[in-house]
Amino acid sequence: MLTRIDLRGGVRDPRRLLPRAQLDVSQAVERIRPLVEGVRDHGYPAVREASERFDGISPQCLRVPAEAITAAEATLDPDVRAALLESIARTRRVHADQRRTDHTTQVVPGGTVTERWLPVDRVGLYVPGGLAMYPSTVVMNVVPAQAAGVRSLVVASPPQQENGGLPDARVLAACALLGVDEVYAVGGAHAVAMLAYGCAVDADATAYCDPVDLITGPGNIWVTAAKRLLRGVVGIDAEAGPTEIAILADDTADPVHVAADLISQAEHDPLAASVLVTPSTALADAVDRELARLVPATKHADRVGTALRGEQSGTVLVDDLEAGLRVVDAYAAEHLEIQTENAREWALRVRNAGAIFVGAYAPVSLGDYCAGSNHVLPTGGCARHSSGLSVQSFLRGVHLVEYTEEALRDVAPYVLTLAGVEDLPAHGQAVAARFPGGLS
Numbered sequence: 480m481l482t483r484i485d486l487r488g489g490v491r492d493p494r495r496l497l498p499r500a501q502l503d504v505s506q507a508v509e510r511i512r513p514l515v516e517g518v519r520d521h522g523y524p525a526v527r528e529a530s531e532r533f534d535g536i537s538p539q540c541l542r543v544p545a546e547a548i549t550a551a552e553a554t555l556d557p558d559v560r561a562a563l564l565e566s567i568a569r570t571r572r573v574h575a576d577q578r579r580t581d582h583t584t585q586v587v588p589g590g591t592v593t594e595r596w597l598p599v600d601r602v603g604l605y606v607p608g609g610l611a612m613y614p615s616t617v618v619m620n621v622v623p624a625q626a627a628g629v630r631s632l633v634v635a636s637p638p639q640q641e642n643g644g645l646p647d648a649r650v651l652a653a654c655a656l657l658g659v660d661e662v663y664a665v666g667g668a669h670a671v672a673m674l675a676y677g678c679a680v681d682a683d684a685t686a687y688c689d690p691v692d693l694i695t696g697p698g699n700i701w702v703t704a705a706k707r708l709l710r711g712v713v714g715i716d717a718e719a720g721p722t723e724i725a726i727l728a729d730d731t732a733d734p735v736h737v738a739a740d741l742i743s744q745a746e747h748d749p750l751a752a753s754v755l756v757t758p759s760t761a762l763a764d765a766v767d768r769e770l771a772r773l774v775p776a777t778k779h780a781d782r783v784g785t786a787l788r789g790e791q792s793g794t795v796l797v798d799d800l801e802a803g804l805r806v807v808d809a810y811a812a813e814h815l816e817i818q819t820e821n822a823r824e825w826a827l828r829v830r831n832a833g834a835i836f837v838g839a840y841a842p843v844s845l846g847d848y849c850a851g852s853n854h855v856l857p858t859g860g861c862a863r864h865s866s867g868l869s870v871q872s873f874l875r876g877v878h879l880v881e882y883t884e885e886a887l888r889d890v891a892p893y894v895l896t897l898a899g900v901e902d903l904p905a906h907g908q909a910v911a912a913r914f915p916g917g918l919s
Contacts, residue, residue, distance in 0.1 A: 480771055482794070483794045484498065484794070484795045485796045486796060486802070489802070494810075498790060499860070500721055501790070502720055502859070507703070510704070515671075515705055515709065518669055518673055519676045523682065523684070526672075533669075534666065538638060539682070543663065548652075548662060551652040552655030555649070559614075559652075566849050567618055570852075573851035574870050577623070578626055580596070581595045590882045590883070590887075592880055592881075593879040598624075598628040598630070600629070601632075602631070602632055602693045603693070604621060605634075605635055605636070605670060605674075605697070606635070607698050608646060612650060615848050617634065619855050620634075620855065623869055623872065624695075633674065634654055635663045637664070663680065668702060668705035670702075675691065675694065677689050695855065696855065718861070721858065723744065723753075724741065725810050725812035726755050726816040727757070727819060735769055737755060738766050738773055739769075744843060745786035746783050748782070751786040752791035753792045754795065755794045756803045758797050800819060804829065811857075811860045814833060815829060816835075817835065822839075831862050831863045834856055892918065894906070
């Protein structure tokens with residue numbers, strides 16, 4: 480089932496040899512540029528036309544009525560409600576501990592720098608709605624934003640024909656449970672553009688979506704392309720690509736667990752990546768047998784099979800776990816499972832991963848819903864330099880500089896010297912002007 484890549488014998492830089500989906504986001508940017516510019520220039524008519532073209536829905540008003548959000552929550556299946564509430568509670572518990580506090584450093588007597596952590600004012604949260612619906616993504620976006628103290632939250636999610644042109648009812652119910660009442664039935668690149676530029680949301684311009692400062696949340700390649708195009712107009716969390724799992728496992732791992740976890744990510748998308756890294760050919764063979772048994776029995780067998788057979792998935796054979804550690808660090812997976820003897824010891828040595836799931840009883844699907852961790856994570860190797868969504872994603876560090884007259888007088892000669900070195904005499908004069916009698 481899985482293609483094998485043999486890296487035994489040692490490879491200096493395995494990155495180019497590892498399985499990875501080939502996505503040309505730059506090409507997608509050019510394809511969606513006219514759409515994004517149309518929303519910027521024309522607003523509501525451009526968004527409505529795009530919704531009709533891509534979703535088969537021509538909405539009279541893009542904003543979801545408050546009563547529809549309330550009704551979705553009221554009719555939510557009790558088991559789903561209980562699961563969402565548990566997910567919210569656990570996610571809040573983890574993210575509450577991430578909030579930074581202001582800190583003042585006394586640089587010299589009379590001179591201090593205070594680092595303040597201020598929340599972004601208004602945030603647009605994108606919730607996908609393509610092959611699957613993601614009320615859990617509402618939780619993962621909203622909870623850290625609320626913990627950060629964001630004043631204004633708005634959710635955009637694609638309209639669903641089966642829900643009368645509104646986003647999925649479970650997505651709306653999750654918004655209600657979290658107290659979010661500004662929701663728009665808009666998806667794709669045009670949703671990102673609407674959030675970034677703001678626009679009227681009905682033909683009469685009686686309602687308006689104000690522009691946001693930051694857009695977070697995963698999406699397809701068109702959403703990713705729009706976020707890249709609009710970076711700078713707004714802040715973005717990351718350019719999220721198809722989901723991926725890597726599993727570092729030795730011969731103590733249960734092949735049924737490994738196969739099930741590879742399948743769990745493959746069911747997201749035909750481009751989803753499932754990668755096993757192991758020094759054990761016996762385990763690799765056993766996992767292939769389990770995949771052959773389990774894939775035909777899963778609900779989305781065609782989608783799963785396509786993902787597992789794709790160039791982005793495979794089994795990587797390595798000499799030992801030390802070599803395996805180098806490989807998973809080079810791969811920098813969105814989700815990394817460690818299913819080895821002494822799993823925590825190996826996990827603590829990992830440098831690059833969006834989130835690490837340690838041992839046999841911490842599968843990725845736990846993190847997707849109820850671990851308390853966040854499931855909006857860097858993909859495509861971006862975990863080498865980027866973090867998953869957290870409270871920090873919604874905060875900005877601002878320095879508050881306070882110096883007394885004497886503290887400035889003491890440091891003034893150094894400022895004047897450096898201003899002279901850089902040939903910026905007005906910089907020095909801005910300090911000297913405060914001491915007309917001289918600095919001595």
